[in-house]
Amino acid sequence: MRRLLTLIVALVALTGLPALAATPAKPQSPGKTATAVFAGGCFWCMEHDMQGVPGVIKVESGYTGGHVNKPTYRDVTSEKSGHYEAVRVTYDPAKLDYGFLLHRYWKLVDPTDDDGQFCDRGSSYRTAVFVSSASQRGAAEKSRAEAAKRLKIGKMVTPVLDLKTFWPAEDYHRDYAKRNALRYQAYRTGCGRDLRLKQVWGG
Incomplete structure (x- = not known):
């Protein structure tokens, strides 16, 4: 083994190639990211279901659409307070298209319900797509129209709204499904979320 190493060092010296260890790797500059904001009822469920999408970097639970600064969960x-429970999805646009996130979003909600989602009732649990640019609005409106045609029951009522300030939720709400797996699953099953989604979108 020592002879082999000696031979490699000699060949590197003869060819004038730099030794591999002599040149430290340059740190990769971070790529650009983009964000999308969706309201779909319980943000625990939205956060959980959006986290598994390839290209998604981070999903944050929070509140948006209201008129109170720094709202708390109790306020909402x-x-x-006028806020919706929502999630902010940070993603890599080089790996994931906003249009795909929209397609994913529709399958996670019941867009025919204008008074909440599943067992969670009230205005804070309504659905909405929040947009921050003209291009997002165009894509969201188009996606909404296409989703409306795919509904198995009911009528599309989910609006596309201009994004206001997104307020991150309290720490105990973040990654709830990961940190409280049994409680989360019991809640999701008891709320009838997946059963209703099958009725709305088909198997």
Whole structure:
């Protein structure tokens, strides 16, 4: 083995090639990211279901669409702050298209319900696509029209709205499904989310 190493070093010296260890790797510059904001009822479920999409970097639970600064969970669920429970999805646009995120979103919600989602009732649990640019609005409106044609029951009522400030939720809400797997699954099953989604979109 020592002879082999000696021979390699000698060949490198003769050819004038730099030794591999002599040139440290340059750090990769971070790529550009983009964000999308969706309201789909319980943000625990939305966060959980969006995290598995390839190209998604981070999913944050939070509140948007209301008129109270720095709202708390209590403010939002009181149905007086005007906020929706929502998620902010940070993704790599080189790997994931906004249109695909929209396609994914529709399959995670019941867009025929204008008074909440599944067992969660009230305005804070309504659905909405929040857009931050003209291009996002165009893509969202087109996707909404296409999704409306695929519904098995009901009528599309989910709006496309201009994004206001997104307020991150309290720490105990973040990654809830990962940190409280049994409670989360019991909630999701008891709420009838997946059963209703099959009725709305088909098997």
